[in-house]
Amino acid sequence: MRRTFAGLAVAAAAAVALSFLVLPIAAIFLRVPLGRLLHQLTTPIVTDALIVSFKTTAIAQVLILVFGTPLAWVIASRRFRGRSPMLTLVELPLVLPPAVAGLGLLAAFGRTGLLQTSIPFTQTAVVLAVAFVSSPLYVRQAVAAFEAVDPNLVAASRTLGAGPGRTFFRVVLPLARNGLAAGEALAFARGLGEFGATIMFAGSLQGVTQTLPLAIYSAFAIDFDTALAMGALLVVVSAMLLLFLKLVLSWRSSRPTSSFLFARSS
Amino acid sequence: MRLALALALALVAAATAAAQTDATRPSVFAAASLTDAFPKIAPHARYSFAGSNTLAAQIRQGAPADVFASANTALPAALHADGLCSKPVDFTRNTLVLIVPRSNPAAIRSVYDLRRTGTKLVIADKGVPVGNYTLQVLKNMNLGDVLKNVVSRETDVREVLAKVALGEADAGFVYSTDARAVETKVRVLKIPAWAQPKVQYGICVVSRSSNKAAAQAFIRRVLSARGQKILLRFGFLPRVKR
Numbered sequence: 001m002r003r004t005f006a007g008l009a010v011a012a013a014a015a016v017a018l019s020f021l022v023l024p025i026a027a028i029f030l031r032v033p034l035g036r037l038l039h040q041l042t043t044p045i046v047t048d049a050l051i052v053s054f055k056t057t058a059i060a061q062v063l064i065l066v067f068g069t070p071l072a073w074v075i076a077s078r079r080f081r082g083r084s085p086m087l088t089l090v091e092l093p094l095v096l097p098p099a100v101a102g103l104g105l106l107a108a109f110g111r112t113g114l115l116q117t118s119i120p121f122t123q124t125a126v127v128l129a130v131a132f133v134s135s136p137l138y139v140r141q142a143v144a145a146f147e148a149v150d151p152n153l154v155a156a157s158r159t160l161g162a163g164p165g166r167t168f169f170r171v172v173l174p175l176a177r178n179g180l181a182a183g184e185a186l187a188f189a190r191g192l193g194e195f196g197a198t199i200m201f202a203g204s205l206q207g208v209t210q211t212l213p214l215a216i217y218s219a220f221a222i223d224f225d226t227a228l229a230m231g232a233l234l235v236v237v238s239a240m241l242l243l244f245l246k247l248v249l250s251w252r253s254s255r256p257t258s259s260f261l262f263a264r265s266s
Numbered sequence: 267m268r269l270a271l272a273l274a275l276a277l278v279a280a281a282t283a284a285a286q287t288d289a290t291r292p293s294v295f296a297a298a299s300l301t302d303a304f305p306k307i308a309p310h311a312r313y314s315f316a317g318s319n320t321l322a323a324q325i326r327q328g329a330p331a332d333v334f335a336s337a338n339t340a341l342p343a344a345l346h347a348d349g350l351c352s353k354p355v356d357f358t359r360n361t362l363v364l365i366v367p368r369s370n371p372a373a374i375r376s377v378y379d380l381r382r383t384g385t386k387l388v389i390a391d392k393g394v395p396v397g398n399y400t401l402q403v404l405k406n407m408n409l410g411d412v413l414k415n416v417v418s419r420e421t422d423v424r425e426v427l428a429k430v431a432l433g434e435a436d437a438g439f440v441y442s443t444d445a446r447a448v449e450t451k452v453r454v455l456k457i458p459a460w461a462q463p464k465v466q467y468g469i470c471v472v473s474r475s476s477n478k479a480a481a482q483a484f485i486r487r488v489l490s491a492r493g494q495k496i497l498l499r500f501g502f503l504p505r506v507k508r
Contacts, residue, residue, distance in 0.1 A: 012270040016271050122417075
């Protein structure tokens with residue numbers, strides 16, 4: 001008797017959690033009929049925001065890969081004083097409130113800031129905001145991926161005469177690539193959703209700095225349906241990124257390259 | 267399952283209820299330009315300051331507001347027409363000014379200087395009352411081409427104010443009352459009277475309010491001689507009854 005009661009309680013709690021998570025997302029699609037949804041997506045506000053979002057996020061991701069990968073490799077492969085504080089510093093933007101990130105970017109790159117640049121209000125500002133908030137997701141995942149590479153394989157490559165560069169590109173990178181791709185997918189998703197730092201640091205101008213989340217916020221007060229349509233679009237894109245992430249992690253019998261665990265679909 | 271979810275939501279609601287209902291403290295959704303003045307008139311109320319159009323949208327979505335104070339008359343009138351708030355009353359007026367950072371990096375001396383290419387102008391978004399007023403001023407002055415120099419469209423007047431006061435933008439259109447709030451950081455450039463839009467503030471009791479007595483008391487306070495005096499002290503203009 002007690003057992004069945006406990007079982008029921010667990011099932012009920014699980015059902016509550018599941019419906020709570022599904023309900024808001026389902027509601028976005030239920031509020032607007034599909035036909036109107038697609039129609040809304042062709043308005044200039046939406047197409048402009050779409051272009052700005054993907055362009056800035058893509059550029060930010062290239063920067064993250066080019067600069068973040070070496071940083072992750074250094075942290076993963078060297079043991080030096082201050083390594084663990086360094087890792088914490090790298091991860092800090094991850095837990096930082098976006099409004100604080102916006103303040104920091106203004107204080108550093110603002111016209112009256114530390115470096116006194118004229119970056120605010122430009123598309124570059126959006127790229128920087130996106131890179132700032134999303135790079136930690138990639139770097140910490142990349143560190144884990146590099147650390148999971150068997151050091152014996154690296155040593156073998158070196159003793160067989162390959163230089164450090166060749167070893168990195170021919171041995172380390174291929175072994176770590178699933179973890180790197182997973183981190184990159186997470187960073188990409190986070191970058192697409194970036195809001196707080198962008199609106200503070202880059203402002204909001206259609207076709208220049210107005211990304212999809214900013215356009216949603218702006219449309220909310222004027223045209224709820226358009227906001228919903230953009231929301232639906234972001235749900236679909238995010239779902240595809242998550243799916244990609246899970247596929248990447250399950251490729252090649254999922255070598256344990258990641259400490260950032262996700263429940264596998266299969 | 268539905269029952270369980272409803273139960274859980276009811277529990278959360280119960281846990282947060284104390285913060286929500288308080289017979290003496292109305293929830294006032296007010297235009298961002300009232301940020302400094304309203305708490306001086308009624309310190310006991312709970313405020314949500316934002317762009318009037320954002321607040322109106324929130325009220326349409328069922329936000330638990332008791333009073334809606336807007337920086338125009340169109341938004342409360344539209345809510346009233348849809349049965350969402352009482353018949354709005356005009357309670358104050360305002361004027362628009364152009365502000366530049368104290369250092370004036372773009373050397374702007376008048377509204378006409380905004381035409382210079384490369385000027386970083388920040389205005390409020392279309393739909394935000396101050397954004398609409400700004401467009402009206404530019405139209406009145408035949409300065410439509412100035413819009414090419416807009417680098418950001420903000421969601422309320424205080425965002426415009428912040429970006430100019432911080433020195434990130436070269437200029438921005440705000441209410442004269444906002445400019446006073448950061449007197450030491452900005453310079454005020456007047457807009458000719460003939461180009462001024464009619465900036466009229468409307469206030470109403472939200473129909474769904476469960477606290478109508480407190481809401482009405484709040485509005486009485488704003489309209490009282492003392493309330494009006496405080497508004498004048500912050501630079502607002504006396505209300506004119508229509």
